[in-house]
Amino acid sequence: METPNFELEHALAGDGFDLVVGFDEVGRGSLAGPVMVGAAAFLAGSLKGAERNVPAGLNDSKLLTEHRREAMFDALAAWCDGYAIGSASNEEIDEWGISHALGIAALRALEQVERQLGERLRGPGVGGGDVRQGGADGGTTVGAGRKGGVVRLGPSKEQNPAAAEGTGRGTGTRRGNAPSRRLHADSVAIQPEFGLAVDGIPGESTGNVDDAGPSVHTGADAWAGIRVGAILDGPHDYITKALGTFEAPDVPVPAHVVTKVKGDRACSSVACAAVLAKVTRDRLMEKLGERPEYAVYGWQRNKGYGSKEHRDAIASHGPSDLHRISWKLT
Secondary structure, eight states: OOOOBSHHHHHHHHTTOSEEEEEEEEOTTOSBSOEEEEEEEEEGGGHHHHHHTOOTTOOOGGGSOHHHHHHHHHHHHHHSSEEEEEEEOHHHHHHHOHHHHHHHHHHHHHHHHHHHTHHHHTSTTTTSSOOOOOOOOOOOBTTBSOOOOOEEOOOOTTTOGGGGOOOOTTGGGSGGGOOOOOEEEETTEEEESSSOEEOSSSSOOOSOGGGGOOOOOOOGGGGTTOOEEEEEESSOOHHHHHTTSTTOOOOSSOOEEEEETTHHHHBHHHHHHHHHHHHHHHHHHHHHHTSGGGGGGOHHHHTTSOOHHHHHHHHHHOOOTTBOTTSOOO
């Protein structure tokens, strides 16, 4: 079995990139819920130190058991210099198509990790030496226990009737004519509008979404000379294609993207991003599946994918407000 390594990350650093970010997606083939793209970032000067301290068992998230992924999450979150989980909602997927939705999700994650690491990117440690610092203390200080992957659902329909008066696509075709609950993703903060909070790190948070981590907002001149390299799992660069579109966030430094087929098995940064993204999305779908309105779909077991149980439930009860109604669901 191929073991992920830092060969491609070192090559990008050797070409003068100050930050190297691995990307991997999860949820592309799901029938319900968001698609997510994980971004695991390493400063060029951190790569040698990170390579000496790879968490045991790092591999493609699809080859690891669910228990193993959960057990590794904290170690991986602390190991990389910064991470974020970008998301695109089921409605955005219906509206834009899956490829563009993935691109926007990736850019949301990229914007967040760049702003998390902005001060360190512009500091003297860039380009040489081991500038890693801190550990997994769960705090919000850049470089010391990065906090990412915050998933939030706001008040329920009963708690906030006005919030339910959305204009989601296809509301008339969903179970009980339920209004669509669009799951917004603000970079690391996957911020749906209704109920329930699930941190990307273990435990739950009920704090304001602004506690998701540090964000360094500065003018364009402050980023002059900074170069960001990205490794994207798969054959297609949907990140660059989404840059500059109306929906794209304001990314401080557009990344130079290198695609790598089976990058989650070959590149350590991509493997890290894959595990962080999959655990984050699985946790969200499990929490959603506990809600009475979604219990019939069995999301705790199928995570929104097209199992027989899930498709049969859609056929019997109709799609919910979190289903991708432009997809073949039954």
